[in-house]
Amino acid sequence: MSTTYTPMIQQYLRVKADYEDAFLFFRLGDFYEMFFNDAIEASQILEITLTSRDGGGEDRIPMCGVPYHSAPQYIEQLVEKGYKVAICEQTEDPKQAKGVVRREVVQLITPGTVMEGRALSEKDNNYIATITQFDDETYGFACNDLSTGENKVTLLTGSFEQVLNELSLLGAKEVVIDRSFNGDLQRKMKERAVTTISFEDDIEGKEAFEHVIEHINQDKLRMTVIRLFNYLYRTQKRNLDHLQPVELYQIDQYMKIDYFSKRNLELTETIRSKGKKGSLIWLLDETKTAMGGRTLKQWIDRPLIDEKEIKRRQAVVEALISHYFERQELRENLKEVYDLERLAGRVAFGNVNARDLMQLKRSLLQVPIVRELLEKLPIKEAQEVAKKIEPCVEVTDLLEKAIVENPPLSIKDGNMIQDGYHAELDQYRDATRNGKTWIAQLEREQREKTGIKSLKVGYNRVFGYYIEVTKANLHLLKEGQYERKQTLTNAERFITPELKEKEALILQAEEKSVELEYQLFISIREFVKKYIPQLQALAKVVSEIDVLQCFATVSEERHYVKPAFSNNREIFIKEGRHPVVEKVMNAQEYVPNDCLMNSQKELLLITGPNMSGKSTYMRQIALTAILAQIGCYVPATEARLPIFDQVFTRIGAADDLISGQSTFMVEMLEAKNAIANATQESLILFDEIGRGTSTYDGMALAQAIIEYIHTRIGAKTLFSTHYHELTVLEEQLDNLKNIHVSAIEQNGKVVFLHKIKDGAADKSYGIHVAQLAELPEELITRANEILQTLEQKDGSKEKTLKKPVLSKVEEEAQLSFFDVPSKTNHEGLNSKEKQIISQLKQMDILEMNPIQALNTLYELHKKLK
Incomplete structure (x- = not known):
């Protein structure tokens, strides 16, 4: 660092040295300033003016800045783009400073540690994760949502793909690792899921968070969690009293849905738009609270495999369906419940305001009503949920007495605390109100006394209270009647000894009132902080109730049925529908289909033309299984299913441009993932495997995959193909059955019936599909000619279908x-x-x-x- 820089710039550079990977917002008066490269980059990203200043060196220093009151919007922009922002504040009173005012970083805001603003989506968690790599191909994996205090940890063994899958499942915004972490694995994380990678080498225990990890006994798990918490405390620089006890979980406690399958089935976002509209969560989300929305997503990401717990959810859903009026009342009450989890987080974090506390009070007022409605449901499962609801009456009573109904946003300008809550505050307010009454009376008296109707008594922060007389009326004043204070263009301002005395009393009372209100607010916040664990427990119960009423609402409106579970691996779906397609279309237009697979028929080979509905049929089976295992009803007239441990899909075609993989390579990797990990209890959906290479290569691969799944794995499998030659496998493989999507020709044009029937399809109708797509007639005619030539050259089509x-x-x-x-x-x-x-x-x-x-x-x- 050059000693020629001014002391202030030298201070900036000392702070910046500890935060090289962040934009440093350096507080100077009413602005946050940035210098050097930070200024150059920020001016481009934020589209703000780049200037310069003399820093004491040979050259002027690049500089840009933002007003402190509008800084949050600029910080949000940077964090949304994956950057970090270090907030450096003045930590010393400038009046008492000897030399440069002391400044310190008070918080590092990163993509994974956002607590408020646009970067936080209401119905999505904002996860930060950490990975600890051990020598025995074991990875410690922990995650935290700082805004809610949620913490989880697990051990993953074997392939790093499992780690990538967890990161993708969570949508982690930031990953914390040590500096020695494998570089190739870091690259894979950036390709797949993560916007920001951060480093934390400290794995020493901290007393501050011992209470939330004391039940974690395994060294590898503790080491992983401690790394994450050290990073959180180091960056946030405050007590994080809302951190919840760490939940230890294992991925095989839930139905596994890998990254590819989740994408292919469009569970939480669509493939094309990357938005929720058109996804399963878009269909299901009838939740009324932000907490419920987040819980719904977690349930979709991790369906259950515990039949007992699935049936517990089903029982509450069934009761809510049969008690319509109670359910509607419940939905209305849940509308008034704000985000208890994030409100508790803001209380702990110290950035809660009076409006937040009013939201908390209004939410808590709904809790007894919610409990009473659940108690009306005549099933033990609902009663058990009701017993878990703790209304936090002490918090409600305090907020009812203390906070005004419509408080201001700022907690430093007063007008938050109710009259009658605190005697001293009431005295200050009385002095202020009486003083202002006296001021109004003075104005009336002076108008009468002088005869000047336009005379007014005003106030501003610079000059205090004054009497203002226009210059046109100055002649009506007696000599020395008032003491001159300020001359304006069109008026003169005066004071009197009596007005000065009253001003001192009023301002002193206002100042003390505001200061006392702030102190009272802090004490109220600290009282609420003691109840954070109860508020978080309440949030969990309310969010569960919200999701279950959501299932009941969707199931009733869309005529879903409660599925049963089979012990003999039977799939029996009568008139099943694809839930999302059915909603997008009209229910009357959608063609339902059965799916019947007993213990002897493990593999369905599906043939039929393009656009006929093969992929839709396959997806609807998987979505039905997922809906059943999250506890929801399913789109069918009757359904009986096994409980699947995993779902694998290979549907659709897309190049993976980031990692440089072709459509066919992506297809083969997804197929390999399924074949390597599926068990007899899994569900596999393969759509058009082998179409990315030559016909005979593709056909050979498709047949080999079918045979391998049939002979080695035995998983329930739906395999769609255009290779009609493969239909002979029904004669060779005992557990394979041919089905097809029917179509008919009318007047030379194909009509898709979208109906699944037994047996193999007799034609592909590819040229008919091209005709439907309105390709030129000349091209269609030529394609038919070529097809006839090829069929004559290879002999009859029937000959190729028979062995x-x-x-x-x-x-x-x-x-x-x-x-x-x-x-x-x-x-x-x-x-x-x-x-x-x-x-x-x-x-x-x-x-x-x-x-x-x-x-x-x-x-x-x-x-x-």
Whole structure:
């Protein structure tokens, strides 16, 4: 650091050295200033003017700044883009400072530690996560939502993909790691899920948060959580009394839905728009509270596998459906409940204001009503939930007595505390009000005394109270009647000894009143802080009730049914529907379909034309399973399902441009993920596997995958394909069944019936689909001509659908073609047959595609005959 810089700039550089990865908002008077590279970058990002100042060096220093009162909006912009902002305040009274006023960073705001503003979405958590990498391919994973105080920790073993999946599931905004963390893994995190990576090497325990981790006994888990909490305390620089006890969880306690499957099924956002509209959560979200909205998302992300807990949720949903009026009243009351979790967080954080406390009071007033409504439901599950509701009466009573109904935003300007709450405050207010009454009386008296009707008694912060007379009326005043105080263009201002005395009393009373109100507010906040654990527990119960009433509302309105669960791995869905498609369309237009899979039929091979509804059918099965396992009713007239441990999907096609992977590579990676991790209790949906490569490559891969799932895994599988040749597998694989989506031709045009039927489809209708897409008629005609030529060249379509019966010679040739060592000797063959086999070995049959090879074999077979 150059000693030629001014003391203030040297102070700035000393602070900035500890926050090199953040924009430093340096408080100078009424502005936050930025210097050097911070100023250059911030001026571009925030579109504010870049200036410069003399800093004592050879060159002028780049500088830009924002007014302190509007700083939050600029900080939000930076944090939303993934940057960090260090807030450096004056921590010394300038009047008492000897030299440069002392300044310190009072908070580091990062994407994962936002507590308020636009960066916080009402119905989404704002998670910060940490990963600790251990030597034995084990990863400690912890996350926190600072705005709610929620904390979770787990151990993940094996592939780093599990870690990436958790990060994606949470939508973590920031990840904290140590500096030695594997660089390739850091790159993968940035590609997949994370906007900001931060470093924290300190893993020493802290007394401040020991109470929330005391029940975590395993060293690896404690180490992981401590790293995260150290970072939070280091950046926030305050007590975080709202941190909740850390929840230890295991990912196999829930249905696993990997990143790809969650995206393909559009559970919480759509693939195209990346927004909620058109997703499952968009359909379901009839919650009335922000807390309920966040809980709904958590339930969708992590469906249950505990049948007992699923049925507990179902029981409350069923009771709410059958008690319509109680449910409607409950919904109305929940509308008045604000975000208890984040209000508790703001209380602990110290940035709560009087309006927030009024929201808390109004919320707590609804709690006894909510409990009473639940008690009316005649089931033990509802009674158990009701018992968990603690109204926090002491907090409600205090806020009722203390805070005015419509307080101001600022807590430093007074007018927050009710009359009668505090005797001394009432005295100050009485003095202020009486003084102002006296001022108004003085104005009336002086108008009568002087005869000047326009005379007024006013006030401003610089000159205090004054008597103002226009210059046109000065002649009506007696000499020395008032003491001159200020001359204006059109008027003169005066004071009197009596007015000065009264001014001193009024201002002193106002100043003391405001100061006392602030102190009283702090004491009220501290009282509420003691109840943070109760408020957080209440928030959890209320959010659960909100989600269950949401399920009841959607289920009744959309005519869903309560699903049953089978112990023999049976799927029985009668007239099932895709919940989102049905809503987007009209319910009367949607064509429902059955899905019947008993313990002997594990794999459905689905054929049918494009646009006929194969993908929709597959997705609706998965969504039905997810709805059932979060405790909601399902879109069907009857449903009986196994409880799935995992759902895997490969639906849709998209290049992964960030990591440089083609559509086909993405397809193969998703298929590999399913095949490597699925169990017999899983659900697999594969749509058009193999279409990203050549026809015969794709067909071979598709068949091999089907056979592997059928023989090795045994998971319930829906496999859609355009390879009609694969339908012969029904004859070879005992647990495979062909079904198809029906279509008919009318007047040369295809009509999709969107109805699932048994058996294989007889045609692909690809050219008909192109015709529906209104490709040029000339092109359609030419495509038909080419199709006829190809079909004649390859023989009839029926021939390719059947597995041919091969002679011994043909078997020998086929073994050669597939490069399988032949164990067949030539005994029993005549000389002509031996000659043909010799010819085969000399041919370039290995260069042929399978259809050409088989046609060659048929020709040779004719010669033999």
